[in-house]
Amino acid sequence: MNPETRRFTSLAERLRAARQRTFVGRAAELDLFRAALDDAAESFAVQFLTGPGGIGKSTLLRRFAEEAAAAGRTVVEIDGHQGSRTPEAFEADAATMFTHVGAVLLVDDFEAFEPIEDWLRERFLPRLPAGALVVLAGRRPPDAMWLSDPGWEDVLRVIAVGDLPRADAVALLTARGVPSALHPALLTFAGGHPLALSLAASAERNGEGEDAAWTPPQDVVGALLTRLVGQVPSPVHRQALEVSAHVRTTTEGLLRDVLPEADAAALFAWLRQLSFMEPASSGIRPHDVIREILDIDLSWRDPQRYEDMHRGLIRHFVAEVRAGSDPVGFAQMEALLYLLWDGSSLFSERDAPHVHEDVLRSGDRDTILEIAAKRTNEETAAIVGFWLERRPETFAVFRDSVTGEPAGYMVSLRLTAPDDEENSVDPVVAEAWSYVRRMSPLRDGEHLAIVRCMLSRDSFPSPVGDLIAARVATIAIRSEGVAWICLVLSDPDRWKRFAVFGEQDALLVSVGDRTFGLLCRNWQETSPEAWLEQLKPRRTSQPVRMPHDRFVRRYEVLSRAEFDAAVRGALRSWNRPDALANSPLIPTRVVAEAGPEPVDALRRVLRETVERLDADPRDAKLHRAITMTFMQNTPTQQAAADRLGLPFSTYRRHLTRGLDRVCELLWRRELLGERR
Known part of the structure; x- marks a missing residue:
């Protein structure tokens, strides 16, 4: 027999000792309870512990019972999930409170007594004798009637029970026998949530202690879901929960867009009242552990639906960014970045940002150069000084909202042609032009x-880093006519984290004693949303990225002159499928994205564009000229003019203007994808 067990006279005593050994933290809550024990009449006669499931309320009540018993108090314990929940049953269970001076009543799972809560507040509790102490514990806070009644203000103390601080969480894992090498992984999953920590510890305390690549076993996830989430009213409620777990914050508008068949208002109201939902500045969000287990469970249970949900949310946020004004777009862009970066340590979640974006101001120069010198080197600071003089409008400054001082900044250059002076001063820009001219x-x-500079006083991730990332992505999504975006990274440790952005391994460029990474992506061949949808969520494997030396073009990239000539040639060949099959437009983006059959896709694109002319009364005559000439088997242009009842010179003017207009519309569609 284990010598540690011989001193116990009963199983209950042994259980109590094990619980005491693993009890950590909660000093503030214990101090309040002990103060109330000393003199409940002068302290708080009723304490209300509130917090989500698994946060440790029942454990704390058990400790309160031991403290009260040790102080010589009579303890009455009532569990809302056991027995009848009527006034008569409660009176019977709590009868001892009226026969013993200074008795302590501990009520767990108080939400189960909601049907008799008014009776408890108005009839039962006021009858308790002086010196009695009551502790109620439930997932939901007391309703407004408790808080609005001035009579309860002096005797009720509401205590929000939250996650354990990190030091206490580590102490709990240690007490549960988890090897220290596994602590970081378990803390990443469970944070300070006591139940999640305990279940994870039970699953892993017998591990080797050397493999830190830990993920929660599915039985732990299942147990937490059962205990913390429980049953949901319907499949659509489950979908709403899964969406809320996958995004940064949830709003009624988001639910309306991604679950169009559901009652978004009712779903949001249901989510909002769940005990594990927390308010945020931009909506509501589940407790971190709930978020984690819901997301893990869906990705394991239904990987395809998980990816479909992820892509649908990307489409929602991209559309929001594209349609909104700058402030709206930035909020939605940060939500999109959370989808892409959550769990990668690139994103700094925050509710009340202390920085904001601003333009460059006259007093910023010295601070900007100081940040550049500190974070890079003097040579780069000189280059930043050059761009300050050359293109000051390209600086976005992120200011401390309190002091107004620059906390960081970003330099985003919009260049249409190489410039000898710029290339001679800035070798990174010269290398970007060299690469672009070689590739496309x-x-x-x-x-x-x-994006020439992304610099902050503080290390990334940080609020400045979040704003920079949002601005970079906004450039890609909102800018018209952007063919390439290049990111310049000053920290080699971050190149791999951003590698998903580039089409190649980072190009290395030396500036003084510092080597910079240059990542480039071509937008001539794809749209930002199409690229983003190809990036799988973090719980699935990422697609293989094409290496730099094997860059393969998916679409043919024509010059404007070549493109216009091809459009005119395709219209002339409208009735000759064999000629259309050999059109230079077939491998271009505008046709390739229109459908799998090349000739049908080319015809569809041409017809849609010509029909757009008819939608504008000012262009209707141009539409008639093109349709009659190319799409109605008219043998000659003179015959087309006659059928339209127009002088030949007028007809030719309409036809020329119509062709120019069709070429222009198609060129914009080629550059911008389906955005027209």
């Missing part, structure tokens, strides 16, 4: 966007 030169109406 700019066409008319396109530009190269280079």
Whole structure:
């Protein structure tokens, strides 16, 4: 027999000792209870512990019972999930409170007594003798009647029970026998949530202690779901929960968009009243552990639906960014970044940002150069000084909202052609131009966007880093005519984290004693939303990224002159499928995205564009000229003019203007994808 067990006279005594050994933290709550024990008449006669499931309320009540018994008090314990929940049953269970001076009443799972809560507040509790102490514990806080009644103000103390601080969480894992090497992984999953920590510890305390790549076993996830979430009213309620777990915060508008068949208002009201939901500045969000287990469970249980939900949310936030004004777009962009970066340590979740974006101001120069020198080197600071003089409008400054001082900044260059002076001063910009000209030169109406500097006083991740990331993504999603976006990274440790953005391994460029990474992505061949939808959520494997030396073009990239000539040639070949099959437009983006059958896709694109002319009364005559000439088997242009009843010169003017207009519309569609 284990010598540690011989001193116990009963199983209950042994259980009590084990619980005491693993009890950690909660010093503030214990101090309040002990003060009330000393003199409940002068302290708080009723304490109300509130917090989500598994947060430790029942454990705390058990400890309160031991403290009260040790102080010589009579303890009455009532569990809301056991027995009848009527006034008569409660009176019977709590009868001892009226026969013993200074008795202590501990009520767990108080939400089960909601049907008789008014009776308890108005009839039962006021009858308790002086010196009695009551502790109620439930997932939901007391309703408004408790808080609005001035009579209860002096005797009721509401105590929100939250996560354990990190030191206490570590102490709990240690007490449960978890090897220290596994602590970081278990803390990442469970944070300070006591039940999650305990279940994870039970699953892993016999591990080797050397493999820190820990993920929660599915039985732990299932147990937590059962205990913390429980049953939900319907499948659509389950979907709403899963959405809330996958996004940064949830709003009624988000639910309306991603669950269009559901009653978004009712779903949001249901989510809002759940005990594990927390209010945030931009909506509601589940407790971190609930978020984690819901997301893990769906990705394991139904991987395809998990990915479909993820892609649907990306489409929602991209549409919000594109349609909104800057402030709205930034909020939605941060929500999109959370989808892509949660769990990667790139994103700094925050409710009350202490920085905001602003323009460059006259007194910023010295601070900006100081940040550049501190975070990079003097040579880069000199280059930043050059761009301050050359293109001051390209600086976005992120200011401390209290002091107004720059906390960081970003330089985003919008370049349409190489400039000898700029290239000679800035070798990074010169390398970007060299790469772009080798891989896919700019066409008319396109530009190269280079995020030349992304610098902050503080290390990333940080609120400044979040604003920079949001601005970079907004450039890609909102900018028209951007052919390439290049990111310049000053920290080699971050290159791999951003590697998903580039089409190649980072190009290395030296500036003084510092090596910078240059990541470039071509937008001539795809749209931002299409690319984002290809990035699988973090709980699934990412697609393989094409290496730099094997860059393969998916679409043909024509110059504007080549493109216009191909459009005119395709219209002339409208009735000759064999000629259309050989059109230079077939491998272009505008046709390839229109359908799997090349000739049908080309015809569809041409017809849609010509029909757009008919939608504008000012262009209706141009539409008639093109339709009669190319799409109605008219043998000659003179015959087309006759059938339209127009002088030949007027007809030719309409036809020329119509062709120019069709070429322009198609060129914009080629540059911007389906955005027209």
